[in-house]
Amino acid sequence: xxxxxxxxxxxxxxxxxxxxxxxxxxxxxxxxxxxxxxxxxxxxxxxxxxxxxxxxxxxxxxxxxxxxxxxxxxxxxxxxxxxxxxxxxxxxxxxxxxxxxxxxxxxxxxxxxxxxxxxxxxxxxxxxxxxxxxxxxxxxxxxxxxxxxxxxxxxxxxxxxxxxxxxxxxxxxxxxxxxxxxxxxxxxxxxxxxxxxxxxxxxxxxxxxxxxxxxxxxxxxxxxxxxxxxxxxxxxxxxxxxxxxxxxxxxxxxxxxxxxxxxxxxxxxxxxxxxxxxxxxxxxxxxxxxxxxxxxxxxxxxxxxxxxxxxxxxxxxxxxxxxxxxxxxxxxxxxxxxxxxxxxxxxxxxxxxxxxxxxxxxxxxxxxxxxxxxxxxxxxxxxxxxxxxxxxxxxxxxxxxxxxxxxxxxxxxxxxxxxxxxxxxxxxxxxxxxxxxxxxxxxxxxxxxxxxxxxxxxxxxxxxxxxxxxxxxxxxxxx
Amino acid sequence: xxxxxxxxxxxxxxxxxxxxxxxxxxxxxxxxxxxxxxxxxxxxxxxxxxxxxxxxxxxxxxxxxxxxxxxxxxxxxxxxxxxxxxxxxxxxxxxxxxxxxxxxxxxxxxxxxxxxxxxxxxxxxxxxxxxxxxxxxxxxxxxxxxxxxxxxxxxxxxxxxxxxxxxxxxxxxxxxxxxxxxxxxxxxxxxxxxxxxxxxxxxxxxxxxxxxxxxxxxxxxxxxxxxxxxxxxxxxxxxxxxxxxxxxxxxxxxxxxxxxxxxxxxxxxxxxxxxxxxxxxxxxxxxxxxxxxxxxxxxxxxxxxxxxxxxxxxxxxxxxxxxxxxxxxxxxxxxxxxxxxxxxxxxxxxxxxxxxxxxxxxxxxxxxxxxxxxxxxxxxxxxxxxxxxxxxxxxxxxxxxxxxxxxxxxxxxxxxxxxxxxxxxxxxxxxxxxxxxxxxxxxxxxxxxxxxxxxxxxxxxxxxxxxxxxxxxxxxxxxxxxxxxxxxxxxxxxxxxxxxxxxxxxxxxxxx
Numbered sequence: 001x002x003x004x005x006x007x008x009x010x011x012x013x014x015x016x017x018x019x020x021x022x023x024x025x026x027x028x029x030x031x032x033x034x035x036x037x038x039x040x041x042x043x044x045x046x047x048x049x050x051x052x053x054x055x056x057x058x059x060x061x062x063x064x065x066x067x068x069x070x071x072x073x074x075x076x077x078x079x080x081x082x083x084x085x086x087x088x089x090x091x092x093x094x095x096x097x098x099x100x101x102x103x104x105x106x107x108x109x110x111x112x113x114x115x116x117x118x119x120x121x122x123x124x125x126x127x128x129x130x131x132x133x134x135x136x137x138x139x140x141x142x143x144x145x146x147x148x149x150x151x152x153x154x155x156x157x158x159x160x161x162x163x164x165x166x167x168x169x170x171x172x173x174x175x176x177x178x179x180x181x182x183x184x185x186x187x188x189x190x191x192x193x194x195x196x197x198x199x200x201x202x203x204x205x206x207x208x209x210x211x212x213x214x215x216x217x218x219x220x221x222x223x224x225x226x227x228x229x230x231x232x233x234x235x236x237x238x239x240x241x242x243x244x245x246x247x248x249x250x251x252x253x254x255x256x257x258x259x260x261x262x263x264x265x266x267x268x269x270x271x272x273x274x275x276x277x278x279x280x281x282x283x284x285x286x287x288x289x290x291x292x293x294x295x296x297x298x299x300x301x302x303x304x305x306x307x308x309x310x311x312x313x314x315x316x317x318x319x320x321x322x323x324x325x326x327x328x329x330x331x332x333x334x335x336x337x338x339x340x341x342x343x344x345x346x347x348x349x350x351x352x353x354x355x356x357x358x359x360x361x362x363x364x365x366x367x368x369x370x371x372x373x374x375x376x377x378x379x380x381x382x383x384x385x386x387x388x389x390x391x392x393x394x395x396x397x398x399x400x401x402x403x404x405x406x407x408x409x410x411x412x413x414x415x416x417x418x419x420x421x422x423x424x425x426x427x428x429x430x431x432x433x434x435x436x437x438x439x440x441x442x443x444x445x446x447x448x449x450x451x452x453x454x455x456x457x458x459x460x461x462x463x464x465x466x467x468x469x470x471x472x473x474x475x476x477x478x479x
Numbered sequence: 480x481x482x483x484x485x486x487x488x489x490x491x492x493x494x495x496x497x498x499x500x501x502x503x504x505x506x507x508x509x510x511x512x513x514x515x516x517x518x519x520x521x522x523x524x525x526x527x528x529x530x531x532x533x534x535x536x537x538x539x540x541x542x543x544x545x546x547x548x549x550x551x552x553x554x555x556x557x558x559x560x561x562x563x564x565x566x567x568x569x570x571x572x573x574x575x576x577x578x579x580x581x582x583x584x585x586x587x588x589x590x591x592x593x594x595x596x597x598x599x600x601x602x603x604x605x606x607x608x609x610x611x612x613x614x615x616x617x618x619x620x621x622x623x624x625x626x627x628x629x630x631x632x633x634x635x636x637x638x639x640x641x642x643x644x645x646x647x648x649x650x651x652x653x654x655x656x657x658x659x660x661x662x663x664x665x666x667x668x669x670x671x672x673x674x675x676x677x678x679x680x681x682x683x684x685x686x687x688x689x690x691x692x693x694x695x696x697x698x699x700x701x702x703x704x705x706x707x708x709x710x711x712x713x714x715x716x717x718x719x720x721x722x723x724x725x726x727x728x729x730x731x732x733x734x735x736x737x738x739x740x741x742x743x744x745x746x747x748x749x750x751x752x753x754x755x756x757x758x759x760x761x762x763x764x765x766x767x768x769x770x771x772x773x774x775x776x777x778x779x780x781x782x783x784x785x786x787x788x789x790x791x792x793x794x795x796x797x798x799x800x801x802x803x804x805x806x807x808x809x810x811x812x813x814x815x816x817x818x819x820x821x822x823x824x825x826x827x828x829x830x831x832x833x834x835x836x837x838x839x840x841x842x843x844x845x846x847x848x849x850x851x852x853x854x855x856x857x858x859x860x861x862x863x864x865x866x867x868x869x870x871x872x873x874x875x876x877x878x879x880x881x882x883x884x885x886x887x888x889x890x891x892x893x894x895x896x897x898x899x900x901x902x903x904x905x906x907x908x909x910x911x912x913x914x915x916x917x918x919x920x921x922x923x924x925x926x927x928x929x930x931x932x933x934x935x936x937x938x939x940x941x942x943x944x945x946x947x948x949x950x951x952x953x954x955x956x957x958x959x960x961x962x963x964x965x966x967x968x969x970x971x972x973x974x975x976x977x978x979x980x981x982x983x984x985x986x987x988x989x990x991x
Contacts, residue, residue, distance in 0.1 A: 044644045044675060056715040058749060115922040115952065116887040119880055121845070131922070131952070136890030189715070190678060192707045386494035393498045393505070401505045408512045412519060420520055427513055 009377045013387070016370035020394035023359050023367075027402050030243030035409055037246040038238060038303050042413035045304055050182045053189055054088060060165045060188075061089035062181060062259065065158030067151045068172040069097040076110045078172055079141065081213030087181045092141045093158045094172075098148025107143050108133055118142075118161075124270030126156035151255075152271035152278035159270050162262055169279070171256040175205060175215055175308040183305035184259045187298075195298040196261040196286055199253030200305030201237045203416065204230045208308065215308055220422055225318065228433040229311040231426060232441075235406040238303065238413075245301040249352035251287075252329075253299070255279030257307030264290070264297075277328020284336045291345055303414065319444045326364060326448025333357040334452070361449060368446035370395065371439045396434045403430035529565035537561075537570055544589065545577040551585060555592040571595055575655050587657040591617070596656060602649035603676070604667060616663050643673025650676050654683020662687055669697065677708050685716035691727040695743065699731070702739045710742060718749040725750070726766040733772060737782035744777060744788040751795040762796035770796075778804045783813040790816060794823030802831060809835045814844040821850040825857035833862065837869050840878040848878055852885035863891060871910050876918075883920045886911075896927050899937045912941060916948050925953040929960060939971055949979050 053059050064082050068075050075094070082092050096104045107113060113133035120129055127149040134142045146157055155169055168184065170176060180200060188195040206229075207221035221227055244250050258279060268285045275281035283299060290297045312318040333340070333356055340357050342349040374391045377383035407426045410416070417423060540557060543549040558570055570593070578586040590596045591613075600609035650671075653664040661683060668680035681697055684690035698713045700706035731743035747769070751760055762770060777789035790808040793801045808820035809832065821839050824832050839851035855862040870882040886892040892915075899908050912924055927933050928941050945953045957979070960972035 040644045044647060053715075056711075056718065058711050058714045058718065114893075115926060117883070117920040117922050118887065119845075119884045134888060136888065136893065139888060189711045190709050192701070192709045384494075386498065389498035389502075390494055393502050397502045397505045400509055404509045404512045408516055411516050420517075423516055423520070427509075427516070431509070 006382050009373065009382045012369065012373055013377055013383060013391075016366055016374060017387070017391060017394070019359075019363055019366045020370065020391065023363060024394055024398050026355055026359060027239070031239050031402060031405055033243040033246050034239045035405075038242050038409055038413050041242075041303060045183075050179055050186060053182050053186050054086060056088075056189070058189070059088050059185060061091065061163075062087065062185065063091045063093055063158070063162035063164040063167040063262070064170050064181075065155055065162065065167050066092070066094045066170045066172050067097055067154030067158065068094055068099065068103050069148065069151075069154075070099045070101045070103060071172040072099070072101040072103045072106050074173050075103050076106050077210070077213040078170070078174065079107065079111070079213075081175055082170065083138075083141070084178065084213065085176060085181050086178045087185075089164075090140060090181070091162065091164055093161050094141070094143045095154040095158045096143060096145045097151070097154040098146060104133075104143065104145055111135060111138055111141055111143075113141075113143055121160060123160050123266050124156045125273075126153050126160060126270070129157055150273055152273045152275065155278065156270040156273075159262060159265060165262055166259055167262050167265070168257070168259045169255050170307070171309060173310050174202075174256050175210065175213060176257060177306045177308070178214065180257070180305040180307060181259075183302060184257075187300045187302055188259065191298050191300070193296040193298050194261065194264070195300055196264045196290065197250070197253055197283060197299040198259040198305075199241070199250070199299075199301045200257050200307060201303055201414075202233065202254045202256050203237075203306055203308050204233055204311045205308035206230075206311050206313070218416055218418065218422075220417070220425055221311075223313065224429075224432075225315065225437070226311050226313065227425065227429045228437040229318070231403055231407065231429045231433050232437075233311075234410050234426070235403050235430075238406045238409045239402065241301045242303055244352050247347045247351065248298075249347040250299045250301050251283060251348060251352045251356055252280050253283055253301060254307075256309050257305070275328055275331050276324050277332070280328055280332045281335075284332050284339070287345065287348055288336065288339065306414075306416070315440070318441070319447070322441055322444035323448040323451060326361065326445040327452050329356065329361045330449055330452035333361050364442055364445035365449050367395075367442045368439075371442060396438075399434040399438060400431045403433060406430070526565050529563065530569045533561070533563075533566035533569035534573060537566075537573060541570065541573040541577060545574075545582050545586070547582070547585070551588055551592065554589055558589075558593055571652075575652075578655060584657045587660050590656065591660075596653065596660075599649040599652045600664060603646045603653060603664065603671075608667070612663055612667060616660050643671070643675050646671065646673060647675035647679045650679040650683065654679065658687035658689070662690055665690070666693060669693065674707050677706075678712055681708055681713055681716050683716075685719040688720055688724045688727075691717070691720060691724060695728070695731050698742055698746075699734070699736070699739050702736060702742060714742065714746050714749065717746040718753060720750060722750070722754060722760070722764045723766065725769050729766070729768045729772060732769070732777060737780070737785060740777075740780070741782060741784040741788060744785060744792060748788055748791045751792060755795060760795040760797065762798050762800055765796070774800070774804055778808065783811075783816050786811060786813070787816045787819040790820035791823045794820075794826065794829070797826055797828040799828075802829065805829065805832060806835055809839065814842070814847060817842065818844070818847050818850055821847060821854050825854040827858070830858060830861060833858065833865055837865055840866075840869050840882065841873065841875045845877065845881065848881040849885070852881050853889075856885060856889050856891060866891075867907055867911055871907075871914055879914065879918055880920075883915060883918055887920070887923055892923050896923075896933060900932075900934050909940070909944075912944055916944050919948060919950065921945055921948070921950050922952055925950065925956045928953070929956045931965070935968060938968055942968075942971055942975060946975050946979060954979065 064085075066075075066078060066082070071078075079092060079094060082090075094107060096107075113135050116132050116134050118132040118134070120132075122128075127146050129144045129146045131145045132142060133145070142161060144157055144161060146154065159167060166185070166188070168181060184198050184200050188198050204221070204226065205215065206226045207219040208215045209217035209219070220230060241250065241252065255278060260282070264286060265282065268282070268289045270282075271278040272281050272285070286297075286299065312321050333353065336353070337357065339345045339349050340353045342353075345353065370391070374383065374388065374395075378385070378388040404427055407423070407430050410426075411423055417426065537558070540549065540554065544551075544554040561567055561570060571590075574586050574590060574595075587596070596616075597609065597613055600613055603609070604612060646668075650665065650668045653668075654661055656664070665680040665683045665687075668676050668683075671677055671680070681694065684694055694713060694717050697706060697708060698710070698717070701708055701710050701713055725747055728743050728747055732740055734740055734743070754760060765773070773789055773793050777785055778793065780786050780789065786808060790805060793804050805820055805824055808816055809824070811817050811820065817839060821836060824836060833855070836851050836854050839847050840855075842848050842851065852866065855866045858865075866882055866886075870879055870886075873879055886895075892911075895904075895908050895911060898904055915921060915924060924941055924945055928938050928945065933941070942957070949957075954976070957972045957976050960968055961976055963969045
């Protein structure tokens with residue numbers, strides 16, 4: 001029995017080490033590709049400006065769809081920030097998804113909306129709305145009230161009501177930078193083929209100061225948990241996604257701020273209500289549909305359109321968020337597993353999907369197991385010091401290189417944190433987050449995977465306190 | 480120690496060493512990253528400090544030059560003394576920022592005199608080619624020096640973003656020169672293998688009327704998929720040209736490729752749209768040849784897209800010569816042609832088309848119905864009156880719903896309710912209200928009952944009308960009114976509630 005146990009540990013540890021080697025190799029390749037593409041993009045974008053897109057009558061109108069469930073504290077500010085966006089022609093559709101608080105009343109009061117009986121054409125399946133509110137003074141703003149049906153359902157209602165050829169999904173607790181929509185539209189306008197999705201960066205607003213729905217002063221949050229998330233977001237958005245984008249293999253775009261081609265989204269049936277991460281699911285659907293049809297298309301990700309969002313403040317909320325994300329990723333990769341290593345899907349099928357399925361999704365269980373088993377093996381004497389050190393290097397040491405590298409890339413391109421103190425703190429947390437925080441998140445992700453296999457596939461709500469940024473009302477609300 | 484054990488021991492020792500050295504390497508790289516960040520912060524701070532100082536130092540000199548109070552030679556002499564990069568960049572920014580249609584030629588001369596243009600050209604085209612182009616530009620030849628394509632392998636490398644971004648930025652700067660001087664560089668850049676470079680060139684040609692044939696050629700090659708610059712980008716450049724320059728579009732409007740014809744015509748539509756925001760257009764603004772093509776060829780084009788765009792353009796004639804063509808397009812077999820024709824006719828000059836537009840309210844396609852309702856609204860009183868008449872007379876449910884939708888969105892219904900007080904068109908108002916109740920479009924009417932802005936007599940009448948098909952929202956309003964002391968409204972609300980509430984259980988969510 002003892003020998004069997006040692007042999008089991010041996011094999012398991014080998015698998016875990018191979019996993020870490022493979023994961024780090026991919027991350028390194030992505031890091032180099034991202035360093036190259038992000039720097040070039042920043043260099044070019046700094047010169048060309050966006051006035052050509054802003055002034056051009058050719059720039060297509062966009063419908064901004066804001067699903068809102070119990071967002072009374074932030075909804076008015078969010079809508080004000082959307083109304084102030086620098087964009088030639090836009091419509092704003094707020095979908096109140098059965099809120100129990102005064103989300104709807106706040107909107108009606110602030111924007112002097114009037115209840116109307118508008119025509120609603122169901123092009124994608126969604127729960128029928130209860131009422132529409134608009135105002136002849138602000139015809140670009142429409143508020144829809146509907147019974148609670150989840151975010152995907154609310155987005156589908158917005159899609160049905162939108163009249164513009166493109167729509168942009170916006171989370172109700174997000175703040176969009178004034179030029180962000182223009183920047184998001186630029187690759188669409190400048191692409192020679194139909195760009196069906198254009199994604200941007202999501203940044204953490206915790207610690208920043210807001211005024212009239214705009215970030216006026218950028219600062220780092222005070223708590224370690226949020227600071228670690230700041231570094232994590234920088235790493236994800238500066239290294240992972242630009243790398244896949246440059247290979248034409250974008251698989252994940254953040255639904256907090258994402259531009260989509262309406263007609264194509266309607267053709268694939270809109271957002272799937274069963275998925276807990278409807279954004280990832282839709283991108284996979286679009287890839288499949290467009291490849292099946294043989295139509296030329298583009299799914300792009302840019303590093304300069306920025307949306308600010310509130311990060312969880314407590315470990316329990318972080319756990320809920322990460323479990324949900326991982327569960328959603330699992331749902332998508334398992335449903336679309338025929339795309340994995342399928343050359344018909346190009347680099348998406350050959351590289352991106354296998355990476356997301358085996359390293360990002362299922363890999364989190366291996367990583368979590370490694371985090372427990374390898375130190376355990378070392379302490380019971382089943383693993384020599386040398387291998388243990390190698391594991392520590394792969395799990396922690398190499399991670400610091402990737403995190404510090406992403407901070408460096410951020411500093412040389414976007415440079416959103418103005419003070420030197422911020423950058424030094426970011427570098428410090430880029431090192432610190434690899435010990436403790438990263439392992440904790442890995443456990444939450446592994447939980448998400450296990451929940452998928454055990455059939456617990458419910459949406460977990462993350463309660464935001466609204467205390468993240470100065471200038472927001474500090475009362476609890478849900479997203 | 481047995482030899483196997485020694486081998487294992489050595490292997491483990493090697494792995495330990497490897498792990499150790501890897502860790503050292505990673506930490507060293509991290510430290511190097513940190514040093515680089517600090518160095519870059521410092522160097523950028525110094526650079527911007529110097530640039531700001533230079534900007535302040537040269538701002539007044541550059542302003543004098545831009546305003547024409549300083550001669551080109553004097554400005555060039557003084558600015559040529561500058562050696563540092565921050566100062567040179569500051570001057571470049573000042574000159575480019577201050578450049579406008581009035582002084583662009585002088586600014587261009589100065590940029591050449593100070594060597595900026597030469598530097599951009601060298602970055603974009605290489606030393607030898609840049610020298611040729613600059614010479615040609617100085618002579619103001621205004622045309623390119625013949626095709627010169629580099630080797631295929633080299634083009635493939637130059638296409639990479641790594642190498643093309645620098646060229647694209649240089650071309651972007653060159654596009655800021657006076658159109659006549661810039662064209663030769665931009666024309667050359669159109670042959671560049673890098674997409675970014677060609678994009679910069681296309682957008683740079685937007686202010687040069689002599690470049691329209693070049694842009695149209697780019698458009699044609701893009702349509703025929705021989706060019707990877709986006710169609711939108713090319714059209715963005717085309718739409719900045721003026722009405723007299725439409726003459727140059729004539730060959731494109733009669734080209735054999737229908738998609739090319741459509742895109743050229745669409746660019747004309749956007750030019751018209753842009754200019755009409757500043758002044759009203761007339762048929763005389765269009766060159767005679769283009770006018771002729773629009774009336775006699777595009778309106779009968781085999782491509783529905785072209786006919787649809789023709790409707791949108793011809794509507795800018797704003798005179799009777801456009802009426803027969805628009806009438807014909809309003810009855811076109813293709814729904815998109817009808818849609819664009821309807822959308823385009825919302826101008827007083829086309830009032831005689833109101834019957835045809837009204838007929839579109841009963842079109843089988845909802846987009847056409849929606850556009851017809853909007854267009855009729857845009858005619859003001861005659862259009863709205865007609866809309867009410869159709870709304871009241873039609874037996875077409877879809878048409879009535881579309882009109883109801885637009886009346887709500889545009890505030891026409893609110894205005895109509897306000898007219899009840901003045902007593903001008905009470906009969907029409909009441910008829911419209913009854914029709915709306917029949918369609919279950921009662922939200923605004925219910926709110927009007929609750930509003931004290933409406934005279935009590937009208938509120939009472941509305942309450943009775945709404946009680947014919949009570950919605951949940953109306954019942955909520957009645958409940959609120961019944962609680963008030965607003966007589967006689969509250970009494971009537973109470974009475975109606977007593978009559979309606981037993982039946983209310985069957986009325987769930989009808990208003991939705």
